[in-house]
Amino acid sequence: MALRATKKTIIIASAVAVLLVGGTATAAVMVLNSQQQPQAEATRAPQPTPTPTPVVTDPPAVVPVTNVARASVDGWTLADRTLVGTVLPEVGAAASGAVSLRVDAPADDADIIAASAPVTLAPAAEYTLRLSARVLAEEKIASGIRLTVAGQTFELPELDAEWEPIEFPFTSPADAAASSIDVVLSGAVRGFGIDDVSIMGGDGAELVPNGSFEAVQTPSGIVNDSLVMTGESALLAVSLPEGPVSWTATSTAGGEPITGESAVAGALAALPLTGVSQGHYEVSVNDASGRQIQTAVAIIDTDGFSIAQDGRFGVAAHVEKETFIGTGSLAAALGFAEVRNDISWERNEKTPGQYVWDPNYEREFSRMHANDVKLLGLVVYGNRLYGSRKAPGSEQSIQAYGAYAKAVADRFDLVGLEVLNEFNHRENDTACGPAPSCYVPIAQAVQDHVGAAHPDLPIVTGSTALYDRDWFVGFWQAGGLAVTDVASYHPYESWINRDSDLIAGTVQQSYADMQEFAGETRPVWVTEMGFPTHYDGVGALEQGQMLVRNEALAFANGVEKYFWYDLINDTPDLAAGESNFGLYENSPRANVVALAPKPGAFAQALMIAQLGGKDFSSEESDETSTVTVFGTGDETTRVAWAAQGDVQRTFASDVAVTVTDMSGNAELVESEDGEVTVTLGASPVFITPEAE
Numbered sequence: 001m002a003l004r005a006t007k008k009t010i011i012i013a014s015a016v017a018v019l020l021v022g023g024t025a026t027a028a029v030m031v032l033n034s035q036q037q038p039q040a041e042a043t044r045a046p047q048p049t050p051t052p053t054p055v056v057t058d059p060p061a062v063v064p065v066t067n068v069a070r071a072s073v074d075g076w077t078l079a080d081r082t083l084v085g086t087v088l089p090e091v092g093a094a095a096s097g098a099v100s101l102r103v104d105a106p107a108d109d110a111d112i113i114a115a116s117a118p119v120t121l122a123p124a125a126e127y128t129l130r131l132s133a134r135v136l137a138e139e140k141i142a143s144g145i146r147l148t149v150a151g152q153t154f155e156l157p158e159l160d161a162e163w164e165p166i167e168f169p170f171t172s173p174a175d176a177a178a179s180s181i182d183v184v185l186s187g188a189v190r191g192f193g194i195d196d197v198s199i200m201g202g203d204g205a206e207l208v209p210n211g212s213f214e215a216v217q218t219p220s221g222i223v224n225d226s227l228v229m230t231g232e233s234a235l236l237a238v239s240l241p242e243g244p245v246s247w248t249a250t251s252t253a254g255g256e257p258i259t260g261e262s263a264v265a266g267a268l269a270a271l272p273l274t275g276v277s278q279g280h281y282e283v284s285v286n287d288a289s290g291r292q293i294q295t296a297v298a299i300i301d302t303d304g305f306s307i308a309q310d311g312r313f314g315v316a317a318h319v320e321k322e323t324f325i326g327t328g329s330l331a332a333a334l335g336f337a338e339v340r341n342d343i344s345w346e347r348n349e350k351t352p353g354q355y356v357w358d359p360n361y362e363r364e365f366s367r368m369h370a371n372d373v374k375l376l377g378l379v380v381y382g383n384r385l386y387g388s389r390k391a392p393g394s395e396q397s398i399q400a401y402g403a404y405a406k407a408v409a410d411r412f413d414l415v416g417l418e419v420l421n422e423f424n425h426r427e428n429d430t431a432c433g434p435a436p437s438c439y440v441p442i443a444q445a446v447q448d449h450v451g452a453a454h455p456d457l458p459i460v461t462g463s464t465a466l467y468d469r470d471w472f473v474g475f476w477q478a479g480g481l482a483v484t485d486v487a488s489y490h491p492y493e494s495w496i497n498r499d500s501d502l503i504a505g506t507v508q509q510s511y512a513d514m515q516e517f518a519g520e521t522r523p524v525w526v527t528e529m530g531f532p533t534h535y536d537g538v539g540a541l542e543q544g545q546m547l548v549r550n551e552a553l554a555f556a557n558g559v560e561k562y563f564w565y566d567l568i569n570d571t572p573d574l575a576a577g578e579s580n581f582g583l584y585e586n587s588p589r590a591n592v593v594a595l596a597p598k599p600g601a602f603a604q605a606l607m608i609a610q611l612g613g614k615d616f617s618s619e620e621s622d623e624t625s626t627v628t629v630f631g632t633g634d635e636t637t638r639v640a641w642a643a644q645g646d647v648q649r650t651f652a653s654d655v656a657v658t659v660t661d662m663s664g665n666a667e668l669v670e671s672e673d674g675e676v677t678v679t680l681g682a683s684p685v686f687i688t689p690e691a692e
Contacts, residue, residue: 010157011167060138061160066092066193066305068102069237069268070225070593071218075209076101076117082366084185085329087114088225089216091237091270095132095163095195098266099213101183103145104306106332106372108188114145115183119199119207121150121176127207129168129181130198135159136191136232136305144189149199150179163195181208191305216267221591222285223268227297228333228597228605231278232305236271236285236297240264243288249273249281252296252599253541253663264288273299278664280602293591298602301666302609307335310608311415312555314338314376314563315583316528319364320347323568323586328368330567330584334601335608338415339368340376340527340563343408345383345401352385352400355407365412374415376460376527376563379405379446381420382429391420392442393430402445409454416486417450418460418527419443425465436475443483458485463527467491467506469513476517486560487514490528498538500531500549501626501643507557523560530565530581533598537580544603545662548684549626551607552639555616556628564604568595603662610637610660610686625649625680638687642680650677653689660686 068088072078078087090102103114121127133156135143140158147154147168154168183194197211218239229235238245242265250257258275264287271285278301285293300307315336317327331339347358365375379401382388386397409417423439432438443461450457461484464471468489472480491506507524514521531538531546538546547564554562569582579586583601588594597605614631621627625642627649640649651657653676660666662683668690669676678687 010164011169061162063136063138063161063232063305064093065232065235065272066090066102066136067229067233067235067237067270068225069216069218069223069239071216071223071239071268073101073115073210073213074215074217076115076213079112079114081326081329081370082363083109083112083370084114085332085371086225089213089218089237089268090193091268092235092272095134095165095193097195097212097214098270099216099268100193100195101213103183103185103189103192103194105144105185105189105370107370108372109370110185110187112185113182114185114189115194116180117197117208117210118178118180119149120178121172121199121207122201123172123176124174125172125176125201127170127172127199127201129154129170130165130196130200131211132163132165132195133159134161134163134193136161136193142187143192144185144187145192145194146184146186148182148184150176159192163193165196214266218268219591219593221293221593222295223593225594226329226333227295227592227594228307228601229273229297229299230302230305230307231299234273234276234299236273236283238264238269238271238285238287239267240269240285240287241289242266245271245285245287247271247273247283247285249276249283249297251663252280252282253665273297277301278606278660278666280597280599280664291591293589295589295592295594296585296596296598298597298605299664300602300605300609301664307333307605307609308613309335309337309372310611310613311337311374312561313551313604313608314340314527314561316340316530316563316566317364317568318342318566318570320344320358320360321570323570324364326367327364327567328371328373330595331368331373332371334583334597334605336373336604338374338376338561338563339567340378340418341365342380342421343377343412344380345404346381346385346389348407349383349385349400349404353403355404355411357411361412369413375412376416376418377408377412377414378418378421378463378527379408381426388430390426390429391423392445393432393438398442398445399449401442402449405446406449406453409450409457414457416458416460416525417446418463418488419446421463422465422490423463424468424471436471436480437478439475440478440480440483443480447483459483460486460488460525460527462488464489466493467510469509472510472513473517476514481514481518481520481522484522486523486525488525488527490565491526492529494529494546494550495531500546501553503529503550504553504557507554507559511558524558525561525563526554526559527561527563528565529554529562532578532581533574533600534577534580535575536577540599541662543598543600545683547600547603548607548639548662549641552628552684553626555630556619569598602664606660606662606664606686607639610639610688612637620651622649634689634691636689639684640678640680640687641682641684643682646679646681648677649680650675651687655692656690658688658690660688
C-alpha cells in the first residue's frame with residue numbers, strides 16, 4: 001500500500017506482487033493485512049456494538065511553486081518536443097538539490113519515451129531501482145508514467161504534489177547487457193516530476209548517470225521555457241553567476257515596483273517572484289556580476305501550474321517563419337486550444353500528385369499536437385503546376401486543389417479545413433475572378449474529396465476580408481450553403497473604426513443574411529481578427545482591452561470560435577504596419593531564452609482563465625454599458641464595460657462579488673440588500689460571485 005512520502009518509502013517488491021507476463025515484470029501494489037486473522041470460533045458471546053471509528057483523511061497536498069527551464073540534462077536523452085510537450089529540468093522544491101525533471105504531455109499519447117538514460121546490468125543479478133516522484137496536484141491521481149529497465153516495466157502508484165520515495169527491487173534478465181532506464185508515457189501527463197533516480201546492485205555501484213538531474217547545460221540568463229505563469233509557477237529559472245541577486249517587478253499598468261533579493265548557486269536556480277500578484281510586469285534582474293537582465297512576464301491567478309485551454313479560442317500563426325518556432329507551446333501557455341495556419345499548396349506539391357510536406361509544417365504541427373493544440377488548416381493558394389498561382393481556376397486545378405485538401409486532412413491533426421483566404425479581396429489571376437460564383441466550385445471540390453474520408457471534419461468557407469456583405473449574399477444565392485459546414489470572415493471593421501464593439505452588429509448581420517438568402521444558417525467562426533500596436537494602431541494596454549471586448553461580444557452574438565490575429569509580432573520593428581498584431585514580442589530579449597508576452601497576451605490569458613470554460617448565457621446591457629454573462633446561477637462571469645465613460649451598474653446578488661480589472665487587480669464588492677454596485681469604464685472588468 002502507498003505510504004506517505006514524508007515518513008516512509010514505498011517498496012514495490014515480490015512481497016507486494018510481481019507479475020511476469022511474456023518476459024516482462026510488472027510491479028503492482030497489493031494490500032496485505034497487518035495481522036493474521038484467527039479462525040472463527042464455533043460460538044461467540046454477544047458483543048457490544050462498537051463505536052464507529054472516525055475516518056481520518058489526509059489534507060490536500062500543498063502544490064509548490066515550480067517552473068521549467070529550457071536546458072538539456074547531462075547523461076539523459078529527452079524526447080523531442082514534437083513528441084512530448086515538455087520534458088525539461090524543473091526548479092523549485094526538488095526532492096533534493098535544486099533540479100528535478102518535469103514531464104507534461106497533455107495530448108494523451110502513449111508508449112512514447114519521454115526521457116532515457118543508459119545503464120548496464122549484469123545477467124540475473126539483484127538490483128533496486130529507487131526514485132522520488134510527484135504530480136503537481138492536491139489529491140493523489142494516476143501519473144500517466146511508467147518506467148522500464150531491460151524489458152521490465154515498473155508501474156508507479158498514484159501521486160500528489162508531495163515527493164514519494166519509491167523502491168522497485170528486481171532481478172535482471174539472464175541475457176542482460178547494455179540497456180537503459182526509460183520514462184514512458186502511459187497516457188496524458190500533467191505536472192509529473194521525477195528526481196533522485198538510482199539503480200544499485202549488491203556491489204553498491206550507481207548505474208544511473210546524473211540521476212539527480214543537477215548537471216544541466218543551459219544558456220546564461222533567464223531561461224524559463226515560458227514567461228507566462230500562474231500562482232503555482234511564478235518564478236524565474238535562472239542560470240547566473242553564484243552570489244546575491246536582486247530583482248524588481250513593475251506593473252505595466254502602473255504602481256509601486258515590487259522588489260526582492262535572493263542568492264543563486266549551481267548551474268540552474270529558482271528565483272521566486274515573491275509578492276508579485278496577478279498582472280503583466282516588466283522585470284529587471286541584477287546578478288552578482290553587475291549584469292542587468294530585463295524581460296516582461298505575465299502572471300495569471302488560476303488553479304494549477306498552467307492555464308486550462310479553451311476550445312473556443314484560437315490564434316493565427318505563420319510556422320513557415322523561423323520566428324514562430326514553438327508555436328504549440330506559446331499558444332498553449334495563453335490557454336489557446338487551436339491555431340490557424342497556412343498550409344501552402346505550392347510548398348507541398350511540387351510534382352503533380354506527390355505531396356512532400358514542408359519540414360516547418362511537420363515540425364510545428366507535431367509540436368502543436370504534443371501540446372494538445374488543434375490545427376485549423378488554411379489551404380492556400382493556387383499552384384503553378386496547374387496554371388494559377390493565386391487561386392485554382394481551371395477544372396483540372398480545382399480538382400487538384402480538392403485532392404490536396406484531402407492530403408492535408410489525412411496528414412495533420414485538424415479542427416477544421418478552411419478553403420482559401422480572403423478570396424474576395426486578393427488579386428486573382430484566374431479567368432473567373434473573385435466572384436462568389438467562382439468560389440463555390442472550389443469549395444465543392446474540397447467537400448467532394450474530403451467529405452467521405454473525414455465526415456466529421458468541418459469545411460470552413462468564406463474567409464473573407466471584412467464581412468463582405470455583397471459577396472456573402474452572392475455566395476448564398478449561388479448555393480454556397482451546400483458546400484459549407486462553417487462560415488468564416490475577418491471583421492476588421494472593428495479595427496478600421498477603432499471600435500471593438502462593432503463586431504456585435506457584424507455577426508448579427510452575417511446570421512441574418514445567411515438565413516434570408518440561404519434559408520438556414522451554419523455556425524460562424526471568426527478566423528482572423530486583431531488590433532495592432534504599431535505607430536498608427538492602439539496602445540499596448542488598449543490592445544488587451546479591445547481584445548476582451550471584441551471576443552466577448554463575438555461569443556455573445558453567436559460566434560462559435562474566434563481566432564486572434566496573431567500570435568507573435570512579425571518583425572522587431574515596433575512601428576511597422578501589419579507586423580505588430582502579435583501577443584508576443586518578435587524575438588527574445590538579451591540573455592532571455594523565451595519570447596516576452598505583451599500586455600495583450602496577459603489580457604487573453606486572463607479572459608480565458610476568468611471564463612473558465614463557461615458558455616455565454618445572457619446579456620444584461622443597457623443604454624450606458626455592455627454586460628455579457630457567461631455561465632449560470634452561482635457559476636457566472638460577467639464581462640462588463642461602459643464605452644463612453646464611467647457609469648454605475650447595479651446587479652442582483654446575495655453574495656459579494658470579485659471585480660477583476662485589466663491590470664489583474666481584484667477588488668471585493670460587498671452585497672447590500674441583495675445588490676452589488678460596480679463602477680464601469682471603457683476598460684472591461686470581470687465580475688464573479690464569491691462562494692458562500
